[in-house]
Amino acid sequence: METKTIITGVIGADAHAVGNKIIAFALEDAGFKVVNLGVMVSQEEYIDAALETNADAIVVSSLYGHGEIDCNGLRQKCEEAGLKNIPLLVGGNLVVGKQDFAEVEKRFMEMGFTKAYPPGTSLETTIADLKAFTEN
Amino acid sequence: MEIKNQKLSNDDFFAERKEVLQQWPTGKDVDFDEAVAYQKSIPAKKRFGVKLEQAVKDGTTLIQPRAGVALYKEHIELLKYLEDEGEADLLPTTIDSYTRLNRYKEAQVGIDKSFETGRSMLNGFPALNYGVHICREVTSALKSPVQVRHGTPDARLLTEISIAGGFTSYEGGGISYNIPYSKNFSIEHTIAHWQYTDRLIGLYEEAGVSINREPFGPLTGTLVPPCISNAVAVIEAVLAATQGVKDVTVGYGQCGNLIQDVAAIRSLESMTRKYLDQFSFTDVRISTVFHQWMGGFPQDESKSFGVISWGAAAAVLAKATKVIVKTPHEAVGIPTKEANAAGLKASKQLASMLQQQSFCDMPAVIAEAEIIMAEMTCILNKVEELGKGDWAKGTVLAFEAGVLDIPFAPSKYNAGKMMPARDNNGAIRILSCGNIPLSNELVLFHKQKLDERAAYENRAVSFQMVVDDVYAIGKGFLVGRPNGVK
Numbered sequence: 001m002e003t004k005t006i007i008t009g010v011i012g013a014d015a016h017a018v019g020n021k022i023i024a025f026a027l028e029d030a031g032f033k034v035v036n037l038g039v040m041v042s043q044e045e046y047i048d049a050a051l052e053t054n055a056d057a058i059v060v061s062s063l064y065g066h067g068e069i070d071c072n073g074l075r076q077k078c079e080e081a082g083l084k085n086i087p088l089l090v091g092g093n094l095v096v097g098k099q100d101f102a103e104v105e106k107r108f109m110e111m112g113f114t115k116a117y118p119p120g121t122s123l124e125t126t127i128a129d130l131k132a133f134t135e136n
Numbered sequence: 137m138e139i140k141n142q143k144l145s146n147d148d149f150f151a152e153r154k155e156v157l158q159q160w161p162t163g164k165d166v167d168f169d170e171a172v173a174y175q176k177s178i179p180a181k182k183r184f185g186v187k188l189e190q191a192v193k194d195g196t197t198l199i200q201p202r203a204g205v206a207l208y209k210e211h212i213e214l215l216k217y218l219e220d221e222g223e224a225d226l227l228p229t230t231i232d233s234y235t236r237l238n239r240y241k242e243a244q245v246g247i248d249k250s251f252e253t254g255r256s257m258l259n260g261f262p263a264l265n266y267g268v269h270i271c272r273e274v275t276s277a278l279k280s281p282v283q284v285r286h287g288t289p290d291a292r293l294l295t296e297i298s299i300a301g302g303f304t305s306y307e308g309g310g311i312s313y314n315i316p317y318s319k320n321f322s323i324e325h326t327i328a329h330w331q332y333t334d335r336l337i338g339l340y341e342e343a344g345v346s347i348n349r350e351p352f353g354p355l356t357g358t359l360v361p362p363c364i365s366n367a368v369a370v371i372e373a374v375l376a377a378t379q380g381v382k383d384v385t386v387g388y389g390q391c392g393n394l395i396q397d398v399a400a401i402r403s404l405e406s407m408t409r410k411y412l413d414q415f416s417f418t419d420v421r422i423s424t425v426f427h428q429w430m431g432g433f434p435q436d437e438s439k440s441f442g443v444i445s446w447g448a449a450a451a452v453l454a455k456a457t458k459v460i461v462k463t464p465h466e467a468v469g470i471p472t473k474e475a476n477a478a479g480l481k482a483s484k485q486l487a488s489m490l491q492q493q494s495f496c497d498m499p500a501v502i503a504e505a506e507i508i509m510a511e512m513t514c515i516l517n518k519v520e521e522l523g524k525g526d527w528a529k530g531t532v533l534a535f536e537a538g539v540l541d542i543p544f545a546p547s548k549y550n551a552g553k554m555m556p557a558r559d560n561n562g563a564i565r566i567l568s569c570g571n572i573p574l575s576n577e578l579v580l581f582h583k584q585k586l587d588e589r590a591a592y593e594n595r596a597v598s599f600q601m602v603v604d605d606v607y608a609i610g611k612g613f614l615v616g617r618p619n620g621v622k
Contacts, residue, residue, distance in 0.1 A: 013234050015318065018431075018544045018606060025599070038319060038546060040237075065259035066259060069246065096255070096256050096257060097468070097469065119468050
């Protein structure tokens with residue numbers, strides 16, 4: 001089976017780097033090719049990397065609370081760049097404060113994400129979903 | 137760009153200041169002489185350094201939260217709640233992440249969206265967008281001293297506005313607010329920016345206004361060996377004192393093994409005093425800060441209280457001057473004011489209950505402190521050697537060489553070769569040294585500790601141990617055991 005390429009990174013002005021390194025390690029371990037953009041990634045950087053590497057999915061992390069502001073418009077930019085229907089996954093601490101995740105999830109799905117994950121989601125869940133979303 | 141560990145000349149400083157004050161419209165409200173007069177009007181009981189000095193004399197451990205929201209009226213309400221209901225001894229104003237990266241337009245977007253939605257869309261207080269007068273509304277509304285807390289590589293204009301705005305303490309440093317908080321800022325640039333901040337504080341000192349400074353101890357807050365974060369703290373204290381700072385709080389982030397944590401605070405304090413005195417800064421006052429566990433927290437709030445209280449206990453038993461408190465909402469990020477107050481009260485209970493007890497003279501603590509001090513000496517000697525006596529130059533070269541190397545840092549100027557892991561008792565040890573210049577004896581000490589763990593867990597020493605350690609506390613443990621091992 002062909003190796004799938006995943007873009008990972010932490011969006012916006014967020015410097016939380018630990019989880020990012022662990023996600024990259026775990027996804028590689030699970031058989032994916034990982035292009036890890038690190039922290040403080042702009043929407044444009046995700047898209048450029050996905051285009052350059054012919055990526056199969058983009059995994060956005062956001063830990064610092066500004067996720068709602070930073071993720072807005074990413075799906076539209078993907079469509080405009082020709083990355084039609086590319087799986088967009090997002091997880092971390094997506095909003096400021098403890099909020100009902102069903103509400104938060106709705107906001108991110110409306111922004112065009114394929115999947116949004118609550119705090120505490122296991123790596124195994126993300127890996128299983130990525131395998132399903134990137135199956136041809 | 138050439139940096140030196142030398143007090144900035146008035147000519148150089150004031151030339152730069154002209155540019156800095158023009159970086160954003162709110163800079164035009166800063167007037168040094170007027171700000172000095174305003175600071176002098178702040179009563180002693182509301183001055184951060186005065187309260188710290190008293191705590192050092194009394195041997196008490198003060199409690200302080202982190203807190204900041206987008207809208208200033210709500211921010212004032214929040215801080216009042218934390219000092220009344222939460223019994224906080226010292227107050228913060230935590231700055232939002234856009235401001236920290238000088239992205240003031242986005243900070244404004246955050247303010248506007250917060251008005252629209254009725255909730256804070258920013259993870260902190262955009263003090264620079266608000267300017268001097270609103271900062272004064274904040275600082276004058278409270279009974280306790282207030283400090284700016286952030287993570288800002290270029291904090292020059294923010295410092296100007298904050299001190300003029302009535303804050304009497306200011307966190308940060310050229311290494312500790314670079315390596316964990318940025319990707320692309322060079323060490324030379326941030327050391328230079330923080331020499332500006334420290335020189336400004338030095339000028340306030342010369343005008344008779346004392347402002348407390350606090351380098352950021354925990355760095356990446358993830359399995360950082362005490363010798364590394366302590367060495368950085370000492371360097372930043374020396375660099376700050378060179379610019380005229382007279383009051384420094386040096387910090388450390390909890391690791392979770394009590395003996396190591398107490399030893400880390402004791403060695404931090406004694407080595408800071410030793411090096412400041414060596415450089416003739418004998419009039420610089422020192423205090424210490426212990427940060428409650430900075431890594432991943434359990435989702436369950438009751439279990440979170442366990443982690444919070446353990447940090448509070450360790451801080452008091454180490455006789456730290458203050459403790460920065462976490463909250464039961466830590467696993468989801470920014471807490472409600474109720475959750476923040478709850479973390480404070482749990483910590484206050486321990487700070488007062490354990491006041492008469494100390495672990496400082498335990499033989500195991502003294503032995504661990506000797507090891508940390510020996511390691512710090514190896515690192516600081518190398519920094520001094522690389523810089524040919526100049527600690528600013530030495531720091532730049534040390535990062536290039538990986539002599540200073542912070543685990544899990546986002547900065548591209550950090551080597552990232554050094555890897556830590558917990559030993560069988562949960563103390564942080566060095567799995568791979570990279571280019572940290574420890575003696576052979578010390579390297580062997582760490583290897584033996586980790587080999588002990590490997591034998592117990594029946595697996596090789598490896599990065600998987602580190603990954604397991606990162607998740608461990610969230611799952612209820614200190615050491616990340618593989619499946620089937622207790």
